[in-house]
Amino acid sequence: MRIAVPLPGTMWAFDVISIIQIFDDDSVMYGSSDRPVIDFIANASSKALDHGMSIATTALRDYHEKPDLIIIPGFANPHEIATDRRTRDAKARLFTADPADALAIRDWLVASHREGVEIAAMCTGMFALAWTGLLDGVECTTHLPFLDDLAAQFPKALVQKDRLLTHNAKQRIWTSAGGSICLDLCIALLAEHAGQSLATAEANMLMMHYPRSVATRRSDGAPSVLPRPSRQSDxxxxxxxxxxxxxxxxxxxxxxxxxSHSSTRSFQRRFSEVMGVPPSTWLLTERLNAAKELLELTDLPMQQIALRTGLRNADSLRKHFSAAFGVSPSRYRQDFLRTELRPTENV
Structure with missing residues (x-):
């Protein structure tokens, strides 16, 4: 798996580090044939991040690989992006020192997507993705303070103010809010491209007991800060x-x-406060993720997988799995095995 990360401006270090942490974690990826290659792309041999950090990059003109996935981090100057009201082409000046470089990155993103590459954008990186036109008619989200600005600047984008993550499988587009949601996005992408077992291992390594998914809403009761430890949360x-x-x-x-020795109403409220999603959503997600792992790691028949994960029967497994992931369990297993057996490229 090859991931390209364009850095068209001064980007959030946290977003960039999130990508490195999830997709290049030695403690989880060491020796794995699924370990991704990450290419950082810019208009120079290095690129500045916020907090005085920088990262080595490959100039776009010298980049000839075809990635499987492109991830656009957030910009470190979101206020300037969000309040700009100039024409679309003039927005190039916000992304790089040279507008021609930004136009080249925009054209590369559009061409890569046309060739079948999946694209994800984090936080204020959404403004760069929207600028390409690839979000026209596509559900998307961004960091909470910039939702209205994104909708105002790009009215053709279907901005979802109640969503933390979005995934349009047909258009091959992922979007996310900012902050820690960037980690959740990367976990979801890792599961999509390298398998649920690796994604679960990485989430556990980072103590992400319940990564938020495309099913999670801002209104689900998830607290804006972590709740204080209490007997009930324990x-x-x-x-x-x-x-x-x-x-x-x-x-x-x-x-x-x-x-839990409580009424259903009280339990549902307390569970949502602690876990950020209703219990029914959490339970179905856990069952489907467990089914993913069994599809990847065993040759058990569908009925046995359904019974082991509490999905009752093969028909129920097929229905819920297809609705959640856009592919049948049998097709998912075939695609995963095909990826596993594909020769690893020399890099």
């Missing part, structure tokens, strides 16, 4: 561990509430 976390260990059990909202 009980919810302990319950999630128990459920993960016994996914084959017929867990329902009622049985979860009974196990």
């Amino acid at each position: 009980e919810i976390i302990a319950l999630t561990r128990r459920v993960r260990e016994h996914l084959s059990y017929d867990w329902t909202l009622t049985t979860l509430a009974q196990t």
Whole structure:
């Protein structure tokens, strides 16, 4: 897997480091045939990030690889981007010192997408992606303070103010809010391209017990800051561990509430406060992720996978899996095995 990361301006160091951490973590990726290659692309041999940091890059004119995925980090000067009201081509001046360089990056993004490359944008990197026209008619999101500005500057983009992550499988476009959501985006991309087992291992390494997904809404009750540890939050976390260990059990909202010794209404409220999503959403996501791992790591038939993950039967597995990932379980297994057997390129 090859990832290209264009750096058309001064970018957030956090976003860039998030990409490196998730896709190039020695503790998880060491010796793995799925370990991605990351290429940083700019208009020079190095590029400045915020906080006085810089990173070595390959000049776009010298870059001849075809990546599988392009990830655009957020800009470190989002206020300037968000308040600019000039013409689209003039926005090139916001992204690089030389407008011609920005136009070259824009053309490269459009051409790469036309050739089938998937593109993801983080935080205020959305303004660069929207500038290409690739977000026209596509659901997208960005960091909370800049949602209105994105919608105003690019009215053809379908800005989703209640979404933290979006994925349009048909258009091969991912978008995310900023901050820690960038890590969630990278985990989702790792699962999509390298398999759920690697993504789960990396999430566990970073203590991301429940990475947020495209199903997570800003209005789901997720706190803006982490809640203070409490006996109730400890009980919810302990319950999630128990459920993960016994996914084959017929867990329902009622049985979860009974196990937690509370009413269904009270349990649903407390669970959403601690985990950021309703219990039904969390449970289905856990079951589908476990099914992904079994599809990747075993040759179990669909009925057995459905029973082990609590999805009851092969038809239910197929229905929920296809709705969540846009592909049937059997096709997912075939595609994953085909990727695993593909010869590794020399780099």
